[in-house]
Amino acid sequence: MSKEQAQINIENKKNISSHQTELKKKEELIPLRHTAEHVLHRAIQELYPQTLKVMGPAIEDGFYMDFDLDYKITPEDFPKIEAKMQEIIDADLPVEGREVSYEEAQRIFKDNPYKLDTINEIVERGEKATVYTLGNEGDPHYDLDLCAGPHVSSTGKIKAFKLLSVAGAYYKGSEKNKMLQRIYGTAFPSREELDKHLEKLEEAKKRDHRKLGKDLEIFSFAEEIGPGLPLWLPKGTIIKDELEKWGKETEEKWGYQRVSTPFLSKRKLFEISKHIPYFEDEMYHVQVPGENEEEYFIKPMNCPFHHMIFKNKTRSYRELPLRLAEYGTVARYENAGALNGILRPRLFVQNDAHVYCTEEQAVEVFVEIINLHRYYYDTLGLKGYYIVLALRDPEKKDKYHGNEEMWKKSEMLSKGAMDRAGIEYEVVNEGAAHYGPKMDFKIKSAIGNEYGISTNQIDLFMPQQFDLKYIDKNGNEKYVIVQHRAPLGSSERFVGFLLEHFAGALPVWLSPVQAEIIPIGEKHLEYAKKVVEQLKDSNIRVEVDSRSETMQAKIRDAQNQKIPYMLIVGDREAEKGLVSVRLRTGETHNGIVLNEVVDKIANKYLTKALDLW
Ligand SMILES: [Zn+2]
Ligand SMILES: [Zn+2]
Structure with a gap:
């Protein structure tokens, strides 16, 4: 085990044990x-x-x-x-x-x-x-x-x-x-514990992603469109696009190939994948005009479509592992009572991919996927995550597909992979996917709320359903193993989580407006425009507040919008080519050379830094 893995293992152990202590505490109450x-x-x-x-x-x-x-x-x-x-x-x-x-x-x-x-x-x-x-x-x-x-x-x-x-x-x-x-x-059992809990509730209210989504103009819903179908506003779209761009760039580096598939399909495909009849109640049915037309359904998952791409030609062992990725939009008819802003909508776009591999490669591929998760979480500074291995509920085995042998094997592969990765995990006897055990990544937000953002599954069932085979070294046909993964979950859920975690103060690279230029008076507007030009040349998202409000009012508004950098320009700044910087943290840096500030912001953007200065 490498030093780095050992460190992560310690973190994991800590996170699992703190999770279990919390559960136990709640039970005792x-x-x-x-x-x-x-x-x-x-x-x-x-x-x-x-x-x-x-x-x-x-x-x-x-x-x-x-x-x-x-x-x-x-x-x-x-x-x-x-x-x-x-x-x-x-x-x-x-x-x-x-x-x-x-x-x-x-x-x-x-x-x-x-x-x-x-x-x-x-x-x-x-x-x-x-x-x-x-x-x-x-x-x-x-x-x-x-x-x-x-x-x-x-x-x-x-x-x-x-x-x-x-x-x-x-x-x-x-x-x-x-x-x-x-x-x-x-x-x-004590006043102190109650007060602490009430404080947390107060903080959670401030961080409620639905409130922040409205205040920061990130997303909205319209009654005319329907519940659970989010509208991404211009600022929200910037956040969503930045995340998806990151996902695509990262996947390219990690050997994924991009595909693009239809958002609806005939009934037949979903019968093979067993979504019908098992998920039919959660699927949007499409009425096709004219008589004798076949039934269509909007996809609740991308997997069956990727499987059809895998089957597009005869696959050799030389092509494996084959990693097919797509930001695919899926629709699931969630219960009205379960809807919760963009954390649980009815339509969302998934950071989806399926990795097709041989049985011998399964563990290695799985370790690679765990490392990909780690890369994403580490970049965002998310520390409190751990993995739960969700197995079949032994009481309800009939709810799941596939035979005993298949389940045993996928369980063994999943556990083997996590042991090899040196990962501590918690096992629960419920919550498996209908076709195999599921590894859920649980992340804690800054105020301790826990979210299941992404999962990873080793799947032996779908390859049989879809007849997904490859030709091995000796010319024999064999079933592949599919691994389903979506480290960034859905863009909707992930942004909802990030809003709560950062209380709306997103890292620079995700901030819809990265710098607000605040001219002190009207006569400083001209220099303000020059500052804007220079920031734009470095691809920084910038706005200028040219209203005739006081400087204090402009700062307050930018602060409320959680804009990371406020660049204040007055006589001295205009004369000497400087800006005075106020960070949303309250920190100030007066009279800094403009070029220096532009480079600093550009660098924080480029490196996805979490700090501002
Ligand atoms: Zn009672
Ligand atoms: Zn899948």
Whole structure:
């Protein structure tokens, strides 16, 4: 193992173990948060006696409670509800559970149709019915709820909590059912931990890619076009194009060949790839004019098209590994509830490629792909990434294609490759692709949110489906192995991630406007134009603020737009061929020779530097 690999391995180990510590911490908080939800229920019930509780679980960062109540709760009601919750917590009521018969459960909850519905489901599944009590009968805050636990032993254990938001939620998540109310909250064993969490939520709000996308004019949506179909605005298009240019240049260096394929196809192709019937619900169907026309579908993936290019001629072992790359636009009909700005749209362009290789080359090719990921992440200064190997869910083997032997082999190849690369990874028994194990690269943004941006898959199934073969040294036909990879994910998702990670202050090379020229007065406009010319000659994206605003206002606006360099020009600068530089970090460098500044910015652009000076 090289020194560099050993270092990466240490990083990986650290990232995996910090991820696991976090998971464990969250798991340990479940009883506390679940109990806080019971306290919320009791408080609401006391304040609004008509409330019918539906359900209320602990979730990743807190808890929520669904209930049916004619009065519409707003955040203005939270202080009152929180005060009542605090009363119940201060009373330090014991939380106790007991098993009840189905009949007893039905009797206890006879006035709550939602609970009766849940009890019927419990009966159908043949599970035990359990109820939990807060306090003892007769206590002013005594409460009883149908629940499977777990809880902490008494309400006093809740040292810090907060209600966060209220929203509508359909019963059982279906639009056919009644709209209920849902209150979200969170709880922690200490005030400190709660404060830290609230700070993070505040920071996350500022970094929300949908807010930044609007403020910085990066993307938008139009009702007339449809949900999940993003419009890239001029500034966003610059970012997207820079990323894609980088992808293309890098792939060329790494031995990829570019291809270009149609965005729709006849049903037949997707039947071979098994997208139909398995993904038919997520595919856009195209109505072809005229009668007796064949059905067409918009592609949800590029793979089948690349496979057809591979099959275009007889392939020899000498051509392998064959790397076919395309920035391919794909469409997936995501659930309306799952849509999230450009992080999860319905149409996106993938940094896609398929590498066709022999079995003997599979590990080597995989290591090469990991190194490509590392190159991209390192350039962007992304440190907190690690790999998850997603295998088949052993309980649901029928969900996946291919036989046992094929799965064993692709698992073995994937693990072997990661061991050879000296990569630490986490194994999970779910989330594999329908045709093979998947290696997900998880990246953490600066505020600790985790994103699955890209995956890599070793695929033995599609070569058989598509009959993808090569002629080996001895003239025998053999199946190739396909590796699916997309290190930069989709441009949409990747830009969404980068916006959050950098809080909109993208590295110079990705900044839509790299330098803003700020003339102090009207008489400095002429020199400002000269500065613009010189920057443009070095391909730097530049704007001049010629409004008759004050210098402070111009600086503030450029700062809000996260423009890395503000070049201020006044009498002294114009006279001596200088500029005064203000960085978006607040740092200033006064009276610098113009040429020097142009070279510096051009150099930061060219080298994709992360720093500004
Ligand atoms: Zn409970
Ligand atoms: Zn693919």
